[in-house]
Amino acid sequence: MALVAVRNLLHDKVRFLITLGGITVAIVLIFLQGGMYLGFMRNAAGMIDRTDADVWVVSRNSPNFDWSRPFPERYVNKVRSTPGVAEAKTLIFGWGFLRLPGGGTEQVEIIGYHPPLSGAGTDGSSWGEPSGFVQGDASSVLGGDRIILDESGSRKLGGLLVGDKTEVMGHEVRVAAMTRGIRSLTTAPYVFASYPTAKKLVSYLGESNTVFILARAEPGVSPGELKRRLAGRLPNVDVLTRSEYSRRTRLYWTIQTGMGFGFLMMTFLAFVVGLAIVGQTVYAATMEHLREYATLKALGATDAEVRTILWTQAAASALLGYLFGVMGVWWVARGLEGLGMPVLIPGWLYVGVFCIGFVLCLGASVISVRKALSLDPAMVFRV
Template sequence: MFSIALRIILYDKVRTLITLIGVVFAVALIFAQIGIYLGLMETASLIIDRTPGDIWITSKNNRNFDFSMPFPELKINRVLTAEGVKNAEKLIVTWGVIKQPQGGTEQVEIVGYNPDTGIGGPWEMKAGDVRDVKSGNYIIVDASSMKRLGMLEKGDHREIMSRRLKVVGISQSVKSFTTAPIVFTSYKTAQHIGGYVGEGETVFIIANVFDGYPVKDVVERLREALPGLDVYSKDEFSKKTRLYWTIETGVGFSFLITILISFFIGMLIVGQMIYNSTVEYLKEFGTLKAIGAANIDIYKIIFSEALINAILGYVISLMLTLASVKVYKTTEMVFTINTEVAALVFLITLVMCVFSAFISVRKIRRIDPALVFRG
């Protein structure tokens, strides 16, 4: 029956073209929405995911990476003495305003890390070294921030919250979901910028666990030892941050709505085209029933048509999406397309097209057998 469906599709070239355009647009839109959403979520938890640390300790009821309350840094001693903890490091994430040389300001997200270990600092340097922020008013800015902060180079100076800082390095691939440029500095300097985090305070403690100790058990132990703080495994905190931006900001909902709309538009287009084709071939399908085809044989033709449209439409959309990844990169947007996304969208496309074929099933079931004898 597949070959008959294929022949019908090849015979009705104009209808096939219109159907394919519909499927391609719907699927490409689904690809784009999922790719952009995942790209945004990737940036939302990027520093958590790229920082070598098994456990993240934050203030109580903290909801994400970007907006966290400070707490006493002495708590690190309780962390270090907990069974299974190999090492622990403090990290500050705070906000500041940077003055632009031509006037005006930009809000920046400041990340203060220990330059000796580099934990929480940039992981890919274009110029300079992660240790260069040590012992002074130094910063590392990310290459992706240049559009917002101007073309900075090593040796340039900028003022953040009335403190003059020297650019000692340029990092790469560090972006924030908030779209604010990320500026790295030393832990000590971050404590004194802006006044949000005070002397003797930190925003996060990142701990690593000895080999052989299950992270889950150490997390439980730290939760008992630090009742005033929240303790998460790296994965938990990454998910919590992504979930915050997905649910609390409505970003996830708006992406979901667009994906659903694309799905239904695609389903309507394919459904209408297959239905039209079914109506046009009603007499021929009636003839097939008369010459011995069971309803199931004709359903197979209809569903094969849907399947062929799905596969062709998907392949074209995938090629267009892969080609457009470069375009996304030029706009500094993170677009995530991987095997899992491709498989998910393929599944969505199949469901979309196969469900659309159900519109025609009722028509087939009710074909009047006497139809075949009408001239």
């Protein structure tokens, strides 16, 4: 029966191509919606996920990384003196403006970290340092008034290159290094600086304040246990494990902003459009082959065998449409990445979209299957 299914499918090549086109478009759309959502979420929580800190101390009810408020810097001493804390560091974050080379300003997100004294650990990113350097390293900001930009934001910032000078919040700074692949969820590019420089750039936060305290637990102390201990000593801030803060940030952008619902709706619409296209073409193909299905039933084919033909056609269409879709999304994602739209397609998304494609094709075949099964085999005697 598989032979009948495949030969029938390929017999009308135009119809088959239309079906494949419908599935491919649906698959590409679903991939892109999922990939863009994941890409945005990666950027949203990227600063949190890249660190090796077990626990984050943040301002009370901080909804996400980008909306955090300052709190007293001295809390870091309480953190360091808490049993079970191996190491703790402050990390500062604030919004600012960067003067563009051609005039005008651009809003940026300024991050102040404690740079290593040499190039060691430049890609470790364990305490909020940037990573993925194409020029320089995390220690390039040592010496003051130096900043690190990411290639993705460089164009937006007037094409600033390593060695160029500019101003951030009225302070002259020099671009000391360049990274690749660090993007914020907001449209504002990240500007990395040493902790003291960043404090100067975002002085409005207050001299004695910081924005985050990152703590690493001693061996044998779980992040949950460390969080419990710190929360007992720091009543006016939120203490979250890294995964909790990452999840909180993602949930904020997903639910509070409606972004998640938007992506979900678009994915659903892509599914429905695909379902409609494939359903229509599969049904039309079935109607065209009704006499063949009746002949099969007259010759003694069982319902299961007739069903097998249609399901095989649906599955084959799904598989081919998926493969074309994967190829298509690869090109489209490349284009979107070039435009600054993050598209993240992890392995599980490939599996998920493959399953969705199958459900789409099988769902689109349901009416056709019912039609074929309800045929009266005696119709073969009516010309």
